[in-house]
Amino acid sequence: MAQHMHISEYEANEATLLLSCECGWKGKTTEANGELHEVVMDIECPKCDKMLLIVNLIVDAQKYFDWKESKKE
Template sequence: MAELVSDYFTAGWRERALACPCGWHGDSRAMAMELHDAVTDYACPACGNLLLIVSHPSLDQVRAAATAGNEEAMAQLAIIEEARARFPPDAA
């Protein structure tokens, strides 16, 4: 069964080693990645078995993590705020 990371800003999830029943072991950086609207799936590169599911953060989660000092969240928030300034959500 795949491991779920519900908080994208959980420290260390990218580097945590996982093992597949087929015998492969490694971290998310070596896995096959498939992007979806709400999550990203990570599968074993040897057999395709789904090993990790990471939820994408909401804007509130990005803001909270940025406020707490998470550098990745601060960078994401800057990009989001720049995009929202250039393309306001209420503009049609």
């Protein structure tokens, strides 16, 4: 089952958060496939596309975009 997490919690834990998938893949959220939707971001296994984490952005989606921008520098 995919975990659910609020964006603020995700931001706080993103650097250390490790995901694991039943196919055997393990990695950081930054190594997984993120797919952004209007109110949530899905993080999927890069090997089998299973959804591992759902991040709720509904409180402040702009904060996510700002955070995503800041990661590029």
